Amino acid sequence: MSLVFLLSLALQVACAVHVVRSGRPLYWIWLLLLGSYLAVAVYVLIAVIPDLRRNPGGHKVARQAMKVIDPQRRRRELMRQLELSNTVDNRRKLADECLQQGDFANAQELYQGLLTGLYATDPHFMLGLAQAQAGGEQYAQARATLDALIQANPHYKSSDGHLLYARCLEELGETEAALEEYRVLADSYPGEEGRFRYGRLLARHQHLDEARNVLQAQLKRARLMPGYYRRKEQQWLKAAQLELSRIGDS
Structure with missing residues (x-):
């Protein structure tokens, strides 16, 4: 049997x-059997996703499914x-969405x-601007924005902003300063990216x-963490394992 047929059958x-x-009319089963992928897509849109939305535990799954089916939908709505x-709030939401989608030029403008x-001097907007600048590889501008953010908001704390600052230093060739920032992040950043980038x-x-x-130490620590945490940080744990393999685990 072909992989396409097996996937269609599984769906x-x-x-x-x-x-x-869900107690829906059984004629849906015949439609699904006859319509293959098209029928599955229709059924997911009109039955599965609405059910997930009504289920508090399924909201996240529904949003993720809609992003796959129509990744521009939320942006159009915004x-x-x-x-x-x-x-201001509507502009902020659109800027955040552009940033998440990797449209750094529009995010920066917004x-x-x-x-x-x-x-x-709003710290959240300044951090968003710095993230958009770094996304567009404008690391000097991003660093300047972060410097201005701290100067205007000396008590503002952001783990993501701290990590971004270290990344800018690394990209700008300021290795010792970047290592110092990563050294702090290895213990303080709420995730594995800081530890990986330091190593x-x-x-x-x-x-x-x-x-x-x-x-x-990063991989050993991660093995002691709950499964959901390891799944969430899988990207950085895999990257750490690959880097360790590259330099030799000895």
């Missing part, structure tokens, strides 16, 4: 089970909201537009023993 069976469990009401008047930068500059210690 049809899964949807058929949902038909029975643009419509902004056309109806040009508020954040810059927000940084006026009462919001000229990788050590390895890149031939501090191999230190790099091994950092990466080995």
Whole structure:
């Protein structure tokens, strides 16, 4: 049997089970069997996703499914909201969405537009602007924005902002300063990215023993964490394992 046929069959069976469990008319099963992928797509849109939305535990799954099916849907909705009401909150939501989608040029323009008047030094908008600048590889500008953020908001704390600052230093070739920032983040950042970037930068500059210690400790610590945490941080744990393999786990 071909992989395409097996995948189609698996999806049809899964949807058929949902038909029975949700108490929907059984003719849906015949439609699913006859319509293959098209019928599955229709059923997911009009039955599975609405059910997930009504289930508090399924809201996240529904949002993720809609992002796969129509990744621009939320952006279009936010643009419509902004056309109806040009508020700071609506502009902020659209800027955040552009940033998440990797549209750094538009995100940067939107954040810059927000940084006026009462919001000229808003730390959340300044951090968003720095993230958009770094996303567009404008690391010097991103660092300058972060410096201005701290100067204007000396008591503002952000783990993501701290990590971004260290990344800018690394990209700008200020290795010792970046290592110092990563050293702090290895203990304070609420995730594995800070530890991985610290170990990788050590390895890149031939501090191999230190790099091994950092990466080995990272992986050992992660094994003691709950499964959901390891799944959430899988990207950085895999990257740490690959880096450790590259430099030699000895």
